[in-house]
Amino acid sequence: MADYTMHVLVCGGTGCKASQSELIKLNFQNRLSELGLSDEVQVVMTGCFGFCEKGPIVKILPDNTFYVHVTPEDVTELVEEHIVKGRKVERLLYVDPETQASVHDAKGMEFYKKQVRIALRNCGFINPENIDEYIARDGYAALGSCLLEKTPEETIRIIKDSGLRGRGGGGFPTGLKWEITRKSVSDQKYVVCNADEGDPGAFMDRSILEGDPHSVIEAMAICGYCIGADKGLVYIRAEYPLAVERLKIAIKQAREYGLLGEDIMGSGFNFDIEIRYGAGAFVCGEETALIHSMEGLRGEPTVKPPFPAESGYKGKPTNVNNVETFANIPPIINKGAGWFAAIGTEKSKGTKVFALAGKINNVGLIEVPMGTTLREVIYDIGGGIKDGREFKAVQTGGPSGGCLTKDFLDTPIDYDNLLAAGSMMGSGGMIVMDETDCMVSIAKFYLEFTLDESCGKCAPCRIGNKRLHEILERITEGNGTKEDLDRLRMLSTVIKDASLCGLGQTSPNPVLSTLDHFYDEYLAHVDSKTCPSGQCKALLKYTILEDKCTGCTLCFRNCPVGAISGEKRSPHYIDQSLCIKCGVCYEKCKFDAIIIG
């Protein structure tokens, strides 16, 4: 192996790849080989760095220099200046938005300071397509120590003591789940990894699989050893081609190294993994629905019990955990239950990965200790709200969660606090909204999603959500009444109580939480027929202020439907019956003479 003195890490996450990071890597390799430096400088395509807002990202080690928004054209300069002459390229460095100073060492970035990376420990550090790099960072050491030094019971005890809870949303204690599956008697058992991340706006699991697939494989093998299964299945979204590809490569490499297959490390333990593809159904995140989907059926949930731990895939005991949960297992085995349990809050241990998105400056993937406050996440790590706007709400838990207002900014994030606040942890999507977002529309948006994804098996979810959506539609179109608000609440409660699975039981949460926290906004829609944030088109009214209008005719000329009339150099007028509320006049007016009301 060549003795590299420098490493160029190019982000190969989906976001950065969409911005030509592959070409950046290629340009680096070509330029370096032209200069005869290929043996000294290694170019690695890593998993997601997390700082997607600033992508494509290139990090140069050992200097730990973090370059942002790099284009393929910048590569020559980076090679000639940084690598050859040792001078950092100032214009591509990350600039701290507070101090306006460029950051020369990634350690100085606020974005990373408050993060603790356990599940994401290798993302952005190693080449996910090279098993040796994973092994060099203690990879497969946990599997080795379990197989050769610990009994399954001892291993389960460690997981139980660590306090790890399922990261897919439910928060069920992982060790306990393993123990129950271990106790089920059967000739065949299965380990299933749920990688069917369907929560819109969330990409935690995908980034782990893209950036560190071996950690999931290792953990699945450990789980197999603990529960007595020799077969693992990864149920993954077909919409994640890059993650599928990297996982396939990783499985192949693990087999070649004897870390999957028969008699692993001479322990007599056999374990192998197969990939199963999802086909785009949110409900398949639910364990029983997922299992049916793997069996080639419609992904409809069934009543629990029996739990998959007793009767799951093909009627055999099956342990289902999500990607992030698995990614936490190897470090817990390596560093001990006490180490993990020391991080987090009383009932929620360890860290949580969140996909931070929406109206926030630093969109990206972050991992923070449980108990971190929303304020720290949104302002310190997230860099605050985009365009200097006002924070309005943060939505956690995706379509099953709720919106939290600024009153909750100082609430420590953990499973129980979020539930108490009317939302939930969910899989980790965190969407930030500002004052221009209409909460009624947001509730409607999530309902649209649920409607689309409801499997239709049980009536409360299939019909109830449809009715909820109709009421919301009515309200956003200006036809709602005050009674509708009561109906929303009543119907929501029924759907929650009577639905069969988690999807239906949580689907009214966005409606209920916005009703609780933004009741005034609902009232404005039904009483005065206005939308305070100006999002509901049907409720908008564009008017021209006579005293400000100069009669420049710009709006008149741009109106697509000819709703504006008036003489040159005298105030114009909008005919409300013709106006389609497209907002073009508002955007075009240079004199702020048009108001939305």
Next chain:
Amino acid sequence: MPKIKLAEKAVDLIREICTKFNNDEGELINVLHQVQSKLGYLPAEVQEVIARELNISVAKVYGVVTFYSFFTMLPKGQHPISVCMGTACYVRGAEQVLSEIKRQLSIEVGETTPDGRFSLSCLRCVGACGLAPVVMVGEKVYGRVSPQQVHKIIAEYKEGCAAEAKTA
């Protein structure tokens, strides 16, 4: 839906895929994935062949095909356009982008333009939330798309078609 006649070659291909999965009904979803990736879509006639091969009812195949959003019974356009409607894209204006695309192509979501060039669909989160709102044309990802840019993006492919037509 008009009846289509499957080419012999297509039938053989489906049979081959089914055999690869041991004609096991539990592998239905995997079979559908592979057939769709080869044929582009899964019309009723294709489903009939699959049902026969796996020895299950056509209703069962149809039930699965229509359950999952990834499977389609309609052919896609030459340049399939997908607008991400994940929450991150939604709050950053994906809806306005979508309506602009609908307006310019005069088609609704799930439809294909009469010339077969473009089809339009929505998808839930590409996972490139840092680039929101995101539009995909084929495999190419366009980030931070504004309604004003829609015309330019579509034009790229229209010109492409025109150029192809000239050289052909």
